[in-house]
Structures are given as structure tokens and as C-alpha cells.
Amino acid sequence: MKVDRHTKILELIKNNPITTQEELLSKLRQEGFNVTQSTVSRDIKTLRLQKSHSADGSYRYCAPTGVASDMKNGFEGILQGSVITVDTAQNIVVVKTYSGMASAACASIDAMNLPTVVGSLAGDDTIFIACIDNSSADNLCQILKKYTG
DSSP states (O other): OHHHHHHHHHHHHHHSOOOSHHHHHHHHHHTTOOOOHHHHHHHHHHTTOEEEEOTTSOEEEEOOHHHHHHHHHHHHHHHHHHEEEEEEETTEEEEEESTTOHHHHHHHHHHTOOTTEEEEEEOSSEEEEEESSHHHHHHHHHHHHTTOO
16 A cells, blocks of 8 residues: 555665665565555655765665655544544454545554554454553553544
8 A cells, every 4th residue: 555655665764775766666575565666756756755965975865854744644634534433442452444444544553653552453444453551552542532533
């Protein structure tokens, strides 16, 4: 999915000195994204990635300052448009979404990089999020409830 890929691209360029589209394409493929060079090129344009000097004087891809907040706003929009209910079952948060929206909503939640989340699993209209303890699940539940319609 595009949101997952864009999130991974931002993560990759933040953590790796990627200097060419070919390097980015290779890293994405290593991460399990079956993409073409033209897709990567469009992603670079969409994310408005730029090249800047790295410490060793070479150029590398970086995100302009507004992209992270644009992505955050996009994730919040996905959640607001897809989440119906949120509830807990001990340390598990259960999110019900509109049919077909669980994967996108789950990717948005994963992109939050919440330290108390152990993992998540999305079906067609349901997401299970495992938290480290019951209290963390309750807190996440409260955070996600603000996105319910």
C-alpha cells in the first residue's frame, strides 16, 4: 500500500545515506516492497524529497521539513475516515473500521511508532493491537477514540 511504502521511504532516508533512486529501490525491495523505478520516482516527487550534502560531502535524499507533518495529517485523516469503534480486551486494543479500511488504518497506527505497542494485525474491518500491558492498551484506546466518527 502507498501509505506503508511512503512511511518506509521516509524511514529509510532518515536512517541510511541513500544517494540514488536505484539505492532506494533496492532498499525498498529488501524491505518486501515489490516496486518499479518509475514508482520510486513518483514517490520521490510526491514526498518532495530533496538531495542535500551529507557529512562526507556526497549528496543524499532527505525529506523537506513539512513532509513529516503532512504525512502525520494524512495518517490522521485516514483514521478519522475509517475508525468506527475502539475497545480493549486486557492488553489488546480492538479497532473496528469500515469494510476494507483496516489495513490503511493499521498502517497509520503503526506509523505512530508508539513505544508501548508490541505489534498489530489487520483484517478487512478489524485491527488487533497488542500492547505491553493493560494500562498501555487503555491509554491507546483513549488516543484512538478521538478518531471515531
